[in-house]
Amino acid sequence: MGAQQISRRIFLQGAAASVVTSRARAGAGVAYSPAAFAASAGVNTHLSSEPYASQYMTVRELLRASGIRTVRDELRRGNDLNRWRDLHDSFGIRSHLLVSPATSTVAEMLSYIEALGVERVSAIEGQNEGDSDWFKSNAASGGNWSKTVVDYQRSMFQALRTRYPSDALPIVSPTVLDWKPADMRQLIAAANFCDAVAIHSYAQHAEEPETGAGYAALSWYLHNLRDVFKPGAPVMATETGYNTMSPPAGSAISEAAAAIYLPRLLLNNFAEGVQRTFIYELMDGGADHANPEHHWGLVRHDGTPKPAFNAIATLLGAMTDQTGSVGVMKPVTVHLREAPPKTKSLEFRKGDGSTIVAVWRAEPCWDRASAAYVEVPPVEVLAVPVSGKVVLLRLA
Numbered sequence: 001m002g003a004q005q006i007s008r009r010i011f012l013q014g015a016a017a018s019v020v021t022s023r024a025r026a027g028a029g030v031a032y033s034p035a036a037f038a039a040s041a042g043v044n045t046h047l048s049s050e051p052y053a054s055q056y057m058t059v060r061e062l063l064r065a066s067g068i069r070t071v072r073d074e075l076r077r078g079n080d081l082n083r084w085r086d087l088h089d090s091f092g093i094r095s096h097l098l099v100s101p102a103t104s105t106v107a108e109m110l111s112y113i114e115a116l117g118v119e120r121v122s123a124i125e126g127q128n129e130g131d132s133d134w135f136k137s138n139a140a141s142g143g144n145w146s147k148t149v150v151d152y153q154r155s156m157f158q159a160l161r162t163r164y165p166s167d168a169l170p171i172v173s174p175t176v177l178d179w180k181p182a183d184m185r186q187l188i189a190a191a192n193f194c195d196a197v198a199i200h201s202y203a204q205h206a207e208e209p210e211t212g213a214g215y216a217a218l219s220w221y222l223h224n225l226r227d228v229f230k231p232g233a234p235v236m237a238t239e240t241g242y243n244t245m246s247p248p249a250g251s252a253i254s255e256a257a258a259a260i261y262l263p264r265l266l267l268n269n270f271a272e273g274v275q276r277t278f279i280y281e282l283m284d285g286g287a288d289h290a291n292p293e294h295h296w297g298l299v300r301h302d303g304t305p306k307p308a309f310n311a312i313a314t315l316l317g318a319m320t321d322q323t324g325s326v327g328v329m330k331p332v333t334v335h336l337r338e339a340p341p342k343t344k345s346l347e348f349r350k351g352d353g354s355t356i357v358a359v360w361r362a363e364p365c366w367d368r369a370s371a372a373y374v375e376v377p378p379v380e381v382l383a384v385p386v387s388g389k390v391v392l393l394r395l396a
Contacts, residue, residue, distance in 0.1 A: 031349035032270075034319035034356055040270050041316060042070035042096060042278035043298065044239060047083050051283055051301055056083060058303040062282065064091050066298070066309060067316030070122050072238055072278045074098040075109060081116045094122040096172075096238070096278070101127070101152045102140035106159050113160075118169055122276075124160060125198055125238060126153045126174035126190070131183040146186035149174050157193035170195045172236055173229065178202055179215070181224035191230040196275060199225045200239040206251045206371075209265035210344070210362035218272055234275050240265065241280040244306065245295035248371045252292060256373050257366040259307035262298075263315045264360055271346055279312075315358075321350045340379045 043066070045059070046052050052059050063071065071087070075097045087093040095116075099109050113121060127135065130149040135141050142148045157171050173194040176183040178201070201221040203209055211217050218237075226235050242261055243252040253261070262279060269277040284301040286294035294301070298309040336345060342363055348356040359381065367374050 031347040031355060034321045034348040034350055037266075037270050037346075037348060038067065038316050038319045038321075039069065040274070040276050041068050041266050041312070042072055042276050043068050044278050044281040045071045045073050045283075046281070047071075047073055048076060048079050051285070055283075055303055059282065060087065060090075062299055062303070062305070062309070063087060063093055066282075066313050067319075068312070069093050070096055070276060070278075071282075072096040072098065072125070074100070074103060074128070075112055076103040077108065079112070081112065084116055084120060088117075088120040094120055096122045096125060096276075098125050098128050099152075099156060100135075100140070101148060102135065102138045106152070106155050109156065110159055110163070113169075118164055121169060123170040123172050123196075123236075124156070125172040126156065126194065129175055129177050129200070130187075131176045131180050146183070150187055150190045153187075153190040153193045166195050172238070173197045175200055175238065176225070178204075178221070178225075178239075181221075181228070184225050184229045188229055191233075194230070194233075196234040196236050197226045197230050198236050198238040201225075201237045201269075202240055202251075202280075203242070203261075203265070204251055206242075206248075206253050206366050206368045208362060208364045208366070209261055209268045210342070218269060218274070222272075235273070236275050237269055237277045239278060239280045240269075241296055242308075243292050243295050244308075245292050246289060250292065252295065252371075253366045254373050255306045255308065259311045260365050262308045263311050264362070266312070266315070267346055267358055267360065268344070268362075271344070318356060318358075319348065336381050339381045343381065 043063075045063075047056065047059070069092055071093060073084075073095055084095045087095070104112065109124075113124075127149045129135065130141075130145050136145050140148070153174055160169060160171060171194050173196070174187055174190060175198045176187070178199075199221045201218055203211060204216040205213070207213050207216040209218075212219065214220050221237075222235065226233060242258045243250075244255045244258050245252045246254070248254055265279075266277055279298065281296050281298075283299045283303070284294050284297035287301040288294050297306070298312065299305050336343060336359065340361060342361050343359065344362055345357060345359045348358070350356065361376070361379070363376050365374050365376050366372075
């Protein structure tokens with residue numbers, strides 16, 4: 001078979017990955033629905049707080065352009081529900097809502113969901129990081145944070161299940177601080193009151209998304225957070241991401257490196273069975289270069305996109321499938337020949353029979369010792385079959 005050179009235009013800009021759309025013959029591989037992958041991508045927002053609140057129209061346009069169709073936000077007294085309604089009715093964006101005894105009673109939560117419309121809600125998640133100093137010092141914690149979190153989760157779960165079945169409104173577990181996994185054991189009594197477990201799986205120490213390092217790898221979080229609470233349960237990464245403060249310090253990385261790592265993070269988590277991955281967050285929390293908490297966004301404080309925003313929008317755009325099918329599809333075979341070490345790939349089968357193949361290398365592009373971007377030389381890989389031909393992929 002002949003070789004075909006793939007144009008640079010099909011590459012995910014800045015993402016060190018290639019996406020190829022092709023016709024592929026049936027075989028032994030497993031292909032997923034592109035719609036399922038697109039649905040697995042989410043982002044954290046704070047629509048009622050700055051900088052989001054005063055820039056809603058900018059935020060609205062950014063969400064539309066991103067291709068992300070689920071936002072994670074907190075249900076609070078005084079929320080403008082019209083914004084969540086608008087995002088859903090205009091772009092099909094649903095809201096994954098955090099609830100807490102510090103921000104809403106169970107009765108208030110029920111009334112908010114009814115007013116918003118359950119069709120606009122993707123899930124309800126329990127207390128966010130109940131072992132944080134903020135919650136422990138809040139009067140709503142009752143002086144015993146873990147008991148309060150469990151009691152609230154039980155009451156919330158029971159109240160919601162009297163109105164909504166799990167397929168209409170999944171309920172997600174409470175979370176703890178990512179660096180305090182032992183605290184998850186204090187919440188085990190809440191395990192029966194959730195459909196999925198939430199983890200905050202940040203890749204610590206500026207590690208690449210596919211790392212196997214302790215306190216950085218997805219496997220570490222699954223073992224130390226999910227499995228001590230509800231072994232083998234469905235899981236959502238409700239917070240994860242990379243800090244891009246400049247100059248980088250600590251676990252921060254450059255914007256260029258984040259543009260490579262974040263699309264790979266979404267692909268890697270999906271491959272490992274994570275139901276939904278919420279990047280933290282859409283917009284930088286501020287513009288103070290010395291404050292690391294101000295630089296988690298896909299978008300800068302002034303609303304201008306970082307390279308990672310464009311890389312993710314390109315990835316999700318490539319997964320557009322008007323057929324809307326979801327789940328694991330019939331097997332196909334696309335072989336990668338002479339692939340370098342750490343090459344990873346996922347196949348997605350569209351409803352019209354065409355196949356999308358995402359290919360990337362799990363190589364670090366950030367030198368943690370020198371806090372510097374590392375250029376990874378491109379490598380050519382052969383993929384077969386694509387339209388009956390060998391395709392030469394140049395993995396940037």
